[in-house]
Amino acid sequence: MMRLSSLLVMLCGFAAALAWPAFAQTPAAGASAHLSTHWEELTAADFRSAIEMSKGTCVLPFGILEKHGPHLPLGTDLIDVRYASLAAADEEYAVVFPEYYFGQIFEAKHEPGTVAYSADLQMRLLQETTDEMARNGCKKILIVNGHGGNEHLLPFFAQAQLEKQHDYVVYVQWGHEIPAGGPAKKTTMDMHAGESETARVMVSRPDLVHQDRAASESGADQKRVNLPEDVYTGIWCARFPNHYAGDGSAATLAYGQADMKAWVAAIVQALRAVKADDVSLKLQKEFYEKSAHPLDTRQ
Numbered sequence: 001m002m003r004l005s006s007l008l009v010m011l012c013g014f015a016a017a018l019a020w021p022a023f024a025q026t027p028a029a030g031a032s033a034h035l036s037t038h039w040e041e042l043t044a045a046d047f048r049s050a051i052e053m054s055k056g057t058c059v060l061p062f063g064i065l066e067k068h069g070p071h072l073p074l075g076t077d078l079i080d081v082r083y084a085s086l087a088a089a090d091e092e093y094a095v096v097f098p099e100y101y102f103g104q105i106f107e108a109k110h111e112p113g114t115v116a117y118s119a120d121l122q123m124r125l126l127q128e129t130t131d132e133m134a135r136n137g138c139k140k141i142l143i144v145n146g147h148g149g150n151e152h153l154l155p156f157f158a159q160a161q162l163e164k165q166h167d168y169v170v171y172v173q174w175g176h177e178i179p180a181g182g183p184a185k186k187t188t189m190d191m192h193a194g195e196s197e198t199a200r201v202m203v204s205r206p207d208l209v210h211q212d213r214a215a216s217e218s219g220a221d222q223k224r225v226n227l228p229e230d231v232y233t234g235i236w237c238a239r240f241p242n243h244y245a246g247d248g249s250a251a252t253l254a255y256g257q258a259d260m261k262a263w264v265a266a267i268v269q270a271l272r273a274v275k276a277d278d279v280s281l282k283l284q285k286e287f288y289e290k291s292a293h294p295l296d297t298r299q
């Protein structure tokens with residue numbers, strides 16, 4: 001018969017095995033491999049370990065809610081950018097911020113389901129979000145852009161970080177090249193909800209693609225205003241009144257897989273470069289110091 005003391009040792013050992021790593025102050029070696037990349041899934045203690053493991057590198061995947069042709073979900077950009085960012089963080093560990101879709105999308109306000117926050121709120125919310133991320137240890141914030149309408153907002157936001165002091169660096173990642181030799185693209189005009197974007201959703205959420213509806217509206221450039229290429233207006237509906245620019249009916253899963261793979265690779269490459277970058281934060285700090293007394297800057 002087993003002695004009571006041996007039984008207790010055994011039971012305690014079993015309980016400890018069950019409890020680990022929840023009761024550990026810091027996870028033992030190997031525990032980090034189990035840390036989620038999702039900010040919202042981590043416990044407070046594991047969040048601290050996650051920040052350490054990511055070397056303070058966090059990802060803010062930036063989506064939007066807007067019409068995507070007659071056949072794709074409103075959250076296409078949000079769904080895709082999270083899919084690519086989370087896949088990249090699985091390869092190169094980083095803490096990924098929850099759903100964020102508070103970007104520039106005034107040009108789709110005439111379509112159902114668009115959520116367009118005011119311009120000043122977009123900037124304030126993004127600034128407070130990155131400030132809060134940094135206060136929690138994210139000293140390198142990689143904003144991965146999934147929405148074409150943010151193409152001016154995000155570089156402007158990055159530039160605006162020089163307005164006043166921050167103890168973190170904002171990086172913006174946008175775009176990727178599909179290596180040659182893969183499936184060929186069938187369409188020449190391929191912008192919003194077109195061949196590529198439709199193909200990507202076939203990978204991220206195939207159940208939400210209604211490809212049979214893709215040809216029910218025109219995604220052709222309607223050219224309703226005649227202006228030179230180098231003259232810009234924000235009136236996107238002059239060209240694409242259906243909020244559709246391209247032809248989603250041409251999309252294939254094979255193209256989507258090649259496209260998504262290239263996107264994930266681009267984010268992985270960005271994460272590695274950001275982690276290795278020990279210069280930007282120093283130069284930014286030096287810039288803030290110098291900008292306080294510009295007359296001392298050597299001429």
Ligand SMILES: [Zn+2]
Pocket residue numbers: 068076077146147148192193197
């Ligand atoms: Zn989109």
